[in-house]
Amino acid sequence: MRLKATLAGALVATLVSGVASAETLRLLTWGSYAPEEVIRLFEEKYPDIKVEVTFSNNEEMIAKLRATGGAGFDLAQPSHDRIYAVQMEYDIYKPLDLSKIDTSNMEPKLLDGVKANTTIDGNVYAVPHQWGTSGLMVDKTKAPDLKSWADLCDPQYKGRTSMRLRRTILLGTAFAMGEDPFATYADLGKYQELLDKVADKLITCKDNIKAYWKGGDDLSAMMLSGEIVASETWDSTAFKLYSENQNIVFVPPETGALAWIDTFAIPRKGAADEAAYKWINFVLQPEIVTMMSASTGALASIKGAQELLPADKQAAVKAAFTPADIDNLKFFANIPPGVEDMEGKTLEKIQAATSN
Amino acid sequence: MSSGRDIRRLSLILLFAPFTLWIVLLIALPHMGMIVLSLREKVAPRVYEYGLGNYIAFAQEPIYWNTLMRTGSMSLLVTVLALLIGFPVAYYIAKIAGHRTRGALFLIILIPLWVSDLIRAFGWILLLRETGVVSTLLQWSGLAGGPVEFLYTDATVVMGLVYTVILFMIVPLVSTLDGMDNAMIEAGYNLGGSGFTVLRRIIIPYAMPGIVSGCIVTFMLTAGSYLTPILLGGKNSSWFTEQIYDQFITRYNWESGAAFGFLLLAFTSLVVWIGLKLSGQTLASTVARS
Numbered sequence: 001m002r003l004k005a006t007l008a009g010a011l012v013a014t015l016v017s018g019v020a021s022a023e024t025l026r027l028l029t030w031g032s033y034a035p036e037e038v039i040r041l042f043e044e045k046y047p048d049i050k051v052e053v054t055f056s057n058n059e060e061m062i063a064k065l066r067a068t069g070g071a072g073f074d075l076a077q078p079s080h081d082r083i084y085a086v087q088m089e090y091d092i093y094k095p096l097d098l099s100k101i102d103t104s105n106m107e108p109k110l111l112d113g114v115k116a117n118t119t120i121d122g123n124v125y126a127v128p129h130q131w132g133t134s135g136l137m138v139d140k141t142k143a144p145d146l147k148s149w150a151d152l153c154d155p156q157y158k159g160r161t162s163m164r165l166r167r168t169i170l171l172g173t174a175f176a177m178g179e180d181p182f183a184t185y186a187d188l189g190k191y192q193e194l195l196d197k198v199a200d201k202l203i204t205c206k207d208n209i210k211a212y213w214k215g216g217d218d219l220s221a222m223m224l225s226g227e228i229v230a231s232e233t234w235d236s237t238a239f240k241l242y243s244e245n246q247n248i249v250f251v252p253p254e255t256g257a258l259a260w261i262d263t264f265a266i267p268r269k270g271a272a273d274e275a276a277y278k279w280i281n282f283v284l285q286p287e288i289v290t291m292m293s294a295s296t297g298a299l300a301s302i303k304g305a306q307e308l309l310p311a312d313k314q315a316a317v318k319a320a321f322t323p324a325d326i327d328n329l330k331f332f333a334n335i336p337p338g339v340e341d342m343e344g345k346t347l348e349k350i351q352a353a354t355s356n
Numbered sequence: 357m358s359s360g361r362d363i364r365r366l367s368l369i370l371l372f373a374p375f376t377l378w379i380v381l382l383i384a385l386p387h388m389g390m391i392v393l394s395l396r397e398k399v400a401p402r403v404y405e406y407g408l409g410n411y412i413a414f415a416q417e418p419i420y421w422n423t424l425m426r427t428g429s430m431s432l433l434v435t436v437l438a439l440l441i442g443f444p445v446a447y448y449i450a451k452i453a454g455h456r457t458r459g460a461l462f463l464i465i466l467i468p469l470w471v472s473d474l475i476r477a478f479g480w481i482l483l484l485r486e487t488g489v490v491s492t493l494l495q496w497s498g499l500a501g502g503p504v505e506f507l508y509t510d511a512t513v514v515m516g517l518v519y520t521v522i523l524f525m526i527v528p529l530v531s532t533l534d535g536m537d538n539a540m541i542e543a544g545y546n547l548g549g550s551g552f553t554v555l556r557r558i559i560i561p562y563a564m565p566g567i568v569s570g571c572i573v574t575f576m577l578t579a580g581s582y583l584t585p586i587l588l589g590g591k592n593s594s595w596f597t598e599q600i601y602d603q604f605i606t607r608y609n610w611e612s613g614a615a616f617g618f619l620l621l622a623f624t625s626l627v628v629w630i631g632l633k634l635s636g637q638t639l640a641s642t643v644a645r646s
Contacts, residue, residue, distance in 0.1 A: 059605045066608070089401045089608075166606075211508045212591050225487040227505075337401055344607040351594050352419045 025275040027053045028061055028073040030262065033130070035295040042282050049275045058082050065092040070268030075276040080261040081332040083118045083126050089337060094268045095123035100277040103127065105284065110301040114263055117334050126263035127280070128301035130292070133257035133329060134168045137223060137233035140247045146230045149176035149253050153205035162222060163232035165212040165351060167343045168258060172232065173198045175255040175330065182333035188342065195346045203353040212351075216240075223248060236297030239316040250320035256328040261301065394614035410615035420599065420616070424623060427596040430510070431578040432627070434517045438525040438574050439567065441518065446529035446566075447559075451538070462530070469523055477587040480516050481507060484588075508590030516588045521577050525570040532566025533559075565642040568635055572628050572642070579624050596620055 027034055034053040042051060054073065056064065061078050070092035078086070087093050103111055110128045118126040138146050143157060149172035152161045163169045174181040174194055184191040210228050213219040216237045222228045223241055235257070238250035264280050266273060283292055286308055289300040294310040299317075302308075306317060397409040414420050449461050468476065483489045484506035494500035506512060540562070544554040560567070585595035600620070603613035632639060 059608075062608065063605050066610075086608075091402070206591060209591055210505075214586070221485075225485070227486045340607050341609065344602060344609075348419050348594075348599075348602070351592075352422065354592050 023048050023050055023272075023275075025049055025051045025075065025272050025279055026073045027051060027075050027077075027279070028056055028064065028267075029053065029075075029077040030057065030296070031055045032295045032297070033077060033262070033292070035291060038283060038288055038291055038295075041288070042279065045282065046275070046278060049272075049278065051279070062086050062090075062092070065267050066090045068269070070094075070270070072269075073267050074270040074272040075279060076265050076267055077129060077262050078126075078265060079332070080114045080117050080126065080128065080263050081334050083263065083265060084120065084334045085337045087118075087120055087125055092268055093125050093265045094270065095125060096127065096264075096266060097273075097277070098124060098127075100274075101127055102281045102284070105286075105302045107301050107303050107305065110261055113331060114261055114301075118263070118265075126265040128261045129264050129280075129283070130296055130298040131259060131261040131301055132298035133235045133252065133259045134172070135233065135235060135238075135253050135257035136230060136251040137219075137238040137241070138230045138249060138251050139223070139226070139245075140249055142226075142229040147251055147254050149173050149232070149255065150201075152230060152232065153201070153208050155208065157229055158208050159210050160227075160229045161208055161231060162210055162213050162219065162228045164214070164219075165347055167347075169202070169232050170195065170198050170343055170346060171258060171332075172253060172255075173201055175258075176253065177201065182330070185333055185336050185339065188336070188338060191339070192342055195342060199346045199349050202350050206350070206353060235320065238320070239297045239313055242316040242319065243312045246319075250316070252321060252325040252328070256330040257325065259329040259331045261331070262298070390614045390617060393611055394618055396611045398609075398611060404611075410612040411619070413612060414615060414619060423594050423599055424596050424619065426594070427579055427620075428623060428627060430514060430517075431575050434514055434521065434578045435525075435571050435575045437514065437518045438522045439571060442522050442525035442529060442570070443563075443567075446526045446533055449526075450530045450533035451536075451541075465523060465526055468519075473520060473581075473583045474587075476520065477516060477584050480512070480519075480588060484512060507588060508593075510589070510593060512588045512590075513585050513593060516584045517578050517581060520581065520584055521574040524573045524577060528566045528570040528573070529563060532563050536562050564635065564637060568632065568637045569642040571631065575627065575631075576624055579620065 034051070034055075039051045039053070043049065054064075058079055061076055062082065065073065065076065066086075069090075076093075083093070106128065110131060114126055114128045115124050118124060136146065136149070136152070138144075142160075145151070146154070146157070149169070151157075152163060171181050174197075177197065179194055181191065181194060184194055210222070213222065213231065216234070219231060219233060219237060220241060223231060224245065233250070235250045238248065241248045242250070264276075266276055270276060282288060284300065284302055286302070289302060289305065289308045290310060293300060293305075293308065293313060297313060299305045300308065306314065309317065394410055395406050395408070396404045397407050399405050445465070449458055449465075453461055481488070485491070486503045486505040486507070488506075490506060491500070491504045494504060495502070536559070540558055541554060544558045549557070580597060582595070582597040582601065585593060586598060589595065596616070597620070600613050600616045603609045603616055632642075
């Protein structure tokens with residue numbers, strides 16, 4: 001009987017959330033992208049809107065929206081390279097009404113880049129929010145000369161480096177081998193050849209790796225405890241550690257750090273578009289950007305975003321990037337259909353290979 | 357008369373309704389959906405065809421095979437270890453401990469279950485990492501010259517899994533052994549049997565249903581576990597559930613993920629069936645008596 005009551009309760013809850021009124025903004029976003037303070041200020045400004053946040057990551061965001069055909073959330077924040085193919089395949093977003101978004105203050109380079117990446121049949125599906133890079137994190141005192149993706153495999157750091165076994169390291173290693181993986185996206189046969197070479201390289205490299213990190217927390221623990229001296233990393237994780245230990249710095253690889261842009265996209269069956277547009281415009285205001293960046297560790301996609309960073313993050317960014325590094329950024333190219341499968345197989349091959 | 361029977365029938369229906377709802381809504385329907393999903397193949401964006409492609413892809417890729425076999429053999433090892441460690445514990449609780457200590461012992465064994473898998477895995481990480489408690493203690497006491505890394509090996513995974521599932525071995529064993537009359541053991545000794553003979557010819561045969569059902573539960577739980585192998589495992593370790601997660605989430609390939617899920621179910625069912633045949637038990641007898 002109790003089970004039945006629970007079931008009935010669950011059913012009612014589902015029904016109620018299914019017909020959520022325009023007063024609820026259901027946000028599907030990254031762990032740190034909705035700080036309490038920002039939500040409080042937003043709800044103060046728009047008392048009739050209540051914000052509900054679900055934390056996720058790129059893959060799980062897409063899986064969640066795919067399961068419902070784009071229902072259940074009113075605003076999502078996938079990365080710019082994950083929208084085009086996913087939309088073509090699963091149709092989970094709706095076109096944005098750009099007239100409702102204040103784009104005047106956005107950094108034109110990022111806005112145009114995201115628009116170009118996410119336009120389908122003349123409709124734009126996303127605008128930029130936060131951006132950052134993937135590169136290397138190094139303890140200066142123990143690995144001063146490490147500055148390329150390939151240096152993670154340098155035998156002098158044997159057992160003292162780490163990486164995440166995901167697509168970033170495949171792309172980084174390809175760049176370090178002097179190739180341009182994004183250029184071969186057009187010809188998937190060539191990309192497969194490149195992936196095979198990358199896999200061989202990373203399999204030989206396995207001996208050098210202490211462990212593959214799975215999330216920001218275990219990476220931070222390994223780095224702070226000194227168990228590893230260098231790793232592939234998100235810049236935001238490195239910036240956070242910099243405030244605890246100034247010897248740990250972010251190093252953009254010499255072939256260029258890989259840049260991602262997290263965007264705003266509205267799910268196809270989102271039920272609170274107006275509230276979603278209000279949230280987008282709200283969080284891109286300069287005074288909110290500082291709070292947001294303090295939480296995310298990433299830069300907002302508006303003009304002069306670097307000056308709006310909190311002081312400690314500004315210092316970390318200055319310690320990491322020169323203007324030349326910024327020019328050298330490699331933005332992730334749109335992932336064409338099929339590439340996820342090819343990369344997935346390559347990663348499995350690397351994981352399954354044995355080493356000591 | 358007849359109204360009494362109606363009431364009895366109605367109460368029977370009401371009694372079984374939640375159970376039937378649970379079986380149909382949460383087990384049968386989702387699995388049927390998964391079977392259909394696993395038989396779909398993507399031929400182009402938004403275009404699917406029915407076929408066995410996902411299962412064929414599994415058969416043709418040795419990596420998947422090896423991972424499944426690895427998961428299966430390590431799960432068997434975990435089951436055996438859990439039985440070897442769990443049996444004496446269960447015997448002590450059921451037969452040797454006094455009435456009052458029995459409850460306390462049982463409680464002590466249950467307590468770890470109140471903490472989630474994730475927290476327990478993190479506990480192990482804190483203890484075993486290179487800069488962790490065990491390594492520091494060893495260095496402090498002079499037993500180790502430098503930091504020792506205990507994490508990221510298959511042995512750690514097996515140990516973590518045994519710790520997680522051993523409870524599910526002990527509980528059915530205790531309840532079976534509890535029902536055993538002490539006179540049977542005494543009679544065994546009176547007839548001149550040694551401790552080993554009594555164990556082999558009286559206790560184990562009596563406890564067989566409990567042993568088998570404990571083994572089934574621990575094996576199924578181990579083969580289907582996700583967090584412990586992922587968190588404690590090293591760079592070479594892979595667990596079949598991780599493959600399923602990767603197919604579903606990072607590769608957006610629900611079709612092949614569903615096929616993998618069924619292969620895991622079929623594989624574990626096969627192992628359990630073989631186990632039942634070898635031990636001469638049936639599912640009905642073990643479930644009924646333990």
